[in-house]
Amino acid sequence: MVVTAKPKPLAVVALAYVCSAILYPWLPDHTFSPRFTALVLPTTCAIVYLLLESLGSAAASRSPAHAEAHDAIVLRILVVIAALHAIVLVGLLDFARTAGPTVWVARGTGVLLGAGLLMIGNLLPRTRPNPALGIRTSATLNDKDAWMRVNRMAGYVAVTLGAALIAIALFVPLGTPWGASFGAAGIAALAALIVIPRRRADV
């Protein structure tokens, strides 16, 4: 297991811990202990980084193109977790201050998850067979062409779903069942999956 320390991902993990350290004295203790709230997502960030680096380093060393995509995707995953941590911390402080849930926390979380899906999906077609990131089946892991086809389609689906999730989080009224909206987004993603490869086949 080889893990190379890279400055940008480590800076994101460190920033998540620093945010916790700064806001720790004001964290409420009526739901979870402040220590749990302060540590759970930064530690998740660190573990995810270690896991993805250890699993993906061999494939990244074989292909410079994949190494670039791997680093970019890992960084985006960590940024999403760290940003989620920031929303949780500030949301908890806001909850304690206003004694109720705030709209921006719900909308902000939706936008963040949508943006994460969009950014990661955008880079999926640039990955090559590896055990860490992408659609990993025995068929795709053993056949580079199959990997590239499947992950290209998965990228389109993820980008469509991400964009739909952002739109839902921003514009759908909070009382509306989001599940139904996200179901509609799923159908849109499925349409992208069917239409785009067919357009490719026309070439």
Added chain:
Amino acid sequence: MQVRNAVFRALADPTRREILRLLRTAPRTSGEIADRFHSSWPTISRHLAVLRDAGLVVAERNGQEIHYEINTSVVQELIEHLMDWMKPDGRHS
């Protein structure tokens, strides 16, 4: 910003977009790519160099041959589609 400019410059040319479509089906050598076009091999080589500099294709050595592989992101492919739709006559067969 320079990389973004290189991507737009690379995608602006219909022959280069056609090369990307061809590589999307499978990796190919520069000779195989040149066979599909009326342009000369050096012209295709120049197009491939522009695509490689923009990061849209990668060259992988496979024994004696160099295979070109597609390396586009989803957004770059959508830009490619948009450019095709804006200039439908620019498509090469």
